[in-house]
Amino acid sequence: METNIETAIKIESLRKLFKRKSEEIEVIKGIDLDIKEGEFVSIVGPSGCGKSTFLHIIGGFINKTSGTVTVRGKEVDKPAPDRGMMFQEAALFPWRKVYGNVAWGLEVQGYSKGEIRERVEHYLTLVGLWEFRNHLPSELSGGMRQRVSLAKVLAFNPDVLLMDEPFGALDAQTRETMQSELQRIWSESKKSVLFVTHDIEEAVYLSDYVVVLTKRPAKVKEIIPIKLPRPREIEIRKSYEFVDYRNDIWDLLHGEENVKSMGGSIYAK
Numbered sequence: 001m002e003t004n005i006e007t008a009i010k011i012e013s014l015r016k017l018f019k020r021k022s023e024e025i026e027v028i029k030g031i032d033l034d035i036k037e038g039e040f041v042s043i044v045g046p047s048g049c050g051k052s053t054f055l056h057i058i059g060g061f062i063n064k065t066s067g068t069v070t071v072r073g074k075e076v077d078k079p080a081p082d083r084g085m086m087f088q089e090a091a092l093f094p095w096r097k098v099y100g101n102v103a104w105g106l107e108v109q110g111y112s113k114g115e116i117r118e119r120v121e122h123y124l125t126l127v128g129l130w131e132f133r134n135h136l137p138s139e140l141s142g143g144m145r146q147r148v149s150l151a152k153v154l155a156f157n158p159d160v161l162l163m164d165e166p167f168g169a170l171d172a173q174t175r176e177t178m179q180s181e182l183q184r185i186w187s188e189s190k191k192s193v194l195f196v197t198h199d200i201e202e203a204v205y206l207s208d209y210v211v212v213l214t215k216r217p218a219k220v221k222e223i224i225p226i227k228l229p230r231p232r233e234i235e236i237r238k239s240y241e242f243v244d245y246r247n248d249i250w251d252l253l254h255g256e257e258n259v260k261s262m263g264g265s266i267y268a269k
Ligand SMILES: Nc1ncnc2c1ncn2[C@@H]1O[C@H](COP(=O)(O)OP(=O)(O)OP(=O)(O)O)[C@@H](O)[C@H]1O
Pocket: 018, 019, 020, 025, 027, 045, 046, 047, 048, 049, 050, 051, 052, 053, 054, 216
């Protein structure tokens, strides 16, 4: 297989069936997708269509039935530090302070104390929480806990970030703040991100592309490039272009027959 050096994640003919007793449930029915280095790509789709399954296969947590998934040319067969994964709930040790949580993966990998301190400081500063390094997770807000989770994942220096509804449990205002923060952190860290969300506005605001999946079994229905300038200010959500993108994705998700033209900006890769 030919893999372009600029390709961070390559997915070809991916298929997934779950077996339950004598029944086979087809969840993913042939997905092809290329994510280039440094791209931010969101996945949206009807509830239960297979978004989390898709992300977990790329993470190496679920086996695929057929097809190929490669990250920087290397075939995925199990979880590994080249793929950092974030979930809706912050994955933190409650008994470890913020510093200790971010340091954990580095300790396990055998980094020296000096290297650990350097990396933990770098990533906690990046997420704006260095001064909270001696707090326990229980002493932080939900948004702050998710920022610690992000620092913990980034400290591994993964090639790609896989994020499954990471802001799904946050209130609307905190969620918006986290979206702006993530945009800044992404542009500074230059990671490729694959981001699953139910929130169309979140997908438009953050992404270079939004991938719309069909209902189960999931296929790619449409790939929409988001050609809004960066960095994106919060007010961009009020612009006509933004609202147009949101409405077009909403129509696609609701299976509208007469999807309004986006001036040629809808295309399949
Ligand atoms: N281990 C499993 N065994 C059998 N079926 C499963 C298993 N895991 C998931 N499924 C089924 O696969 C389908 C897709 O689930 P998945 O969680 O990937 O969807 P989703 O798009 O992320 O859902 P949501 O939008 O509600 O979060 C569902 O119908 C679910 O019941």
